[in-house]
Amino acid sequence: MFYNIVLYAALTVFGIGLIYKISGWFRFSIGIHAKNKTISARIPAALKGLIAVIFSQKLGTLIRVFIMDVLFQIRVLKNDKLRWLMHMLIYAGFMFLFFTHALDRVIPTSLFDRYYLKLNPFLLFSGCLVISGIAIAVYRRFILKVPRLKTNAMDQYVIILLAIIMLSGIALESTKLTSYNHYQKIWYIHILTCFLGLAYLPFSKMFHLFTTPASLLANSVMDKNSDPANIMTRQVMELDSCTHCGTCSFHCSVAVAFDSIGNENILPSERMTFLKDYITRKNINAQGLAAIQQGIYLCTNCDRCTINCPAGINLRDLWFNVREEMIQRGHSVSLMLTPFSFYRGLKQQELDPAQYDNPLHKAEKDLTDPFELVNKTEEIISLTPANREFKESADLSTRTGTYSYCFTCENCSTVCPVVGNYENPQEYLDLLPHQIIRSMGFGVKDLAMGSRMLWYCLTCYQCQEHCPQGVKVTDIFYELKNLAAKEASRSSE
Amino acid sequence: MKFALFLGCNIPVRVQQYELSARAVLDKLGIEVVENSEFKCCGNPIRNTDNKTFILMAARNLALAEKQGLDMMVLCKCCFGSLKKAAHLLKQNPSIQKEVNGMLAGEGLQYKGTSEVKHFLSVLYHDIGIHALKEKTTRSFKGIKIATHYGCHALRPSDITGFDNPVAPVLFDELVSATGAQSIDWPLKLECCGAPLLGVHDSLSMGVTERKIIDGKQAGADYLCVACPYCQMQFDTVQQMMVSAQKLNQSLPSIVFPQLLGLAMGIDGNSLGLSRHVLDISRLESFLE
Secondary structure, X not given: OHHHHHXXXXXXXXXXXXXXXXXXXXXXXXXXXXOOOOHHHHHHHHHHHHHHHHOOOXXXXXXXXXXXXXXXXXXXXXXXXXXXXXXXXHHHHHHHHHHHHHOOOOOOOOOOOHHHHHHOHHHHHHHHHHHHHHHHHHHHHHHOOOOOOOOOHHHHHHHHHHHHHHHHHHHHHHHOOOOHHHHXXXXXXXXXXXXXXXXXXXXXXXXXXXXXXXXHHHHHHOOOOXXXXXXXXXXXXXXXXXXXXXXXXXXXXOOOHHHHHOOHHHOHHHHHHHHHHHHHXXXXXXXXXXXXXXXXXXXXXXXXXXXXXXOOOOHHHHHHHHHHHHHOOOOOOHHHHOHHHHXXXXXXHHOOHHHHOHHHXXXXXXXHOOOHHHHOOOOOOOOOOOOHHHHHHOOOOOXXXXXXXXOOOXXXXXXXXXXXXXXXXXXXXXXXXXXXXXXXXXXOHHHHHHOHHHHOOOOOOHHHHXXXXXXXXXXXXXXHHHHHHHHHHHHHO | OEEEEEOOOOHHHHOHHHHHHHHHXXXXXXXXXXXXXXXXXXXXXXXXXXXXXXXXXXXXXXXXXXXXXXXXXXXXXXXXXXXXXXXXXXXXXHHHHHHHHHXXXXXXXXXXXXXXXXXXXXXXXXXXXXXXXXXXXXOOEOXXXXXXXXXXXXXXXXXXXXXOOOOOOOHHHHHHHOOOOEEOOOOOOOOOOOHHHOOOOHXXXXXXXXXXXXXXXXXOOOXXXXXXXHHHHHHHHHHHHHHHOOOOXXXXXXXXXXXXHHHHXXXXXXXXXXXXXXXXXXXXXXXXX
């Protein structure tokens, strides 16, 4: 009686969870491609796509991916043998336990003799498999120091839940013959945790049992030309396929930046955690937005996350889509005025031309606006007292002090290809390179740091190479930009 | 001769012809390259806004090469310049070095400054030598005019990169000449390709590119020749964008140097990734004798 009540309760929660989560793939949307993709358009599009694939040559691809990547998890194996072993032990052992032990009343006796199942040498064997798997998981998460591998509450819950199920199972088997009293207590623990696991499954990362195969299969047959409605649905589903295994962050080209900046959103695995939560609520405070903006823009688009993701998630396209949504909102993103923007420039044809320049202009404005004097060309500048504090703060490196050698020969401005690009450069750049260097000499911070010239510098080092006085012009520009970016991030806090 | 190969972020996904052709050429020359999947971003893109993070990112790569006990061979000129710059700053500044090493210690790494950073072209020029290169060629180009594009971050700041004479470099021209091709003089040879501002200020970035293309064309070049993925993308993908948008009414396709060298060494076009370009370079092989 008790067993049945708990079983049906767990099954009900599981069923509702399943419906809630799967409907979420069609209800929630993500990124800039979200416009006009309603549920009523997405469900038929998904069905149409599914049928089209099943009745095409792509069926072969699906079968191959199912065997290689879903059953044998070749993608995990290629990445990390220990993790593959861990996952196979848990997955194979649990599958076996599920079919021969959990469903022992359902399995027809023609397949397995019931007595055989009760005696069950397999029970011991598969139990050992799962426990060794869990031991590896614990070792990997808590003992082995994998750089930048984050373990969140969900990862812990799942490991604890599995461990309780397994240990109580063993205790149950061993007390069966020795102590009925203990047996009964442990039976409750075992049954309750099993059903808790079942009920919790759709809401936890264990849901990847269904979604990761779905993602692997979907990505094997979908490409850029797939129906945008289906791409949207897939991207939402992909969030459920993420197991927070940390492979993307391990391979990420810029993950090292996290060590010095400390923003977790730089790590792709943590951005996925953020996005899972974000799509359901869509609201985010200013601080959170600034963190995700920086995290998602600090990316060289090297594709390593996508190439290595064991769940086959197309992270490249997901980032591109979400990045655009994030940078169009709230604060400006200083990182936009750096070579991190190269990829966006390369892909600009895929973006809305009416929106494309907005975040760039915003970043430019926020970085130069605090330095008002640049725009007051009629103002007379008092030369004394110079801003000593600024002059000293600009002495970041041994090379910056060279500004004082400048005798205004204007060589730097003459050889500058940016200056050379304009008929009337001051109109577009505010100050020319030699003027910026002179402003430093005078200690006029607003002029040294407020001109667009700094941010339009190609960093080609022509100025520095051609300076007869050895002024490290380009290096000085780098440091001024560093200072301006720091001030902008301070003022946005 | 053995190097740790540093590919950077762009080459493996967007400029694969550079990797293919460089590997093919290095293989023929008997230079061994050791892979290191742990190499990550060189730090260049973050220099504008966060110097400390830039140095950390570069130092981590340098420390990894040191751990392998190898000098680094870099294909990208922006990566090269950035790694050289960071190594310079680390050597100059013990307090930065200490701070960075503190952060690297978490991964069991330490920067000591024992590995050298070399660009691919420098290895060909200094470690192999023009004479030896010529001996390895089996075919020669004839009647082809190549406009060499030196690439800013290798050439300058010359006191740090030590690549070649910054005002009158010859290294790249001599390498091109070794294939039988004619390396032409053109006024904007040493100028920037425009790539650092793509996505930041497109009209300025493309304006710089446009002037170079027109100048190269006027000097009679058949092809631009580069040894950097950013320059190649700018002169290939971005030039095509400019042509499509009618911002440019002529085009000057670009190749990466190991493609030119590889063809002269008798390597087939497919192994050099000749089909992986956006602009048409099909005439290239017809210049072979």
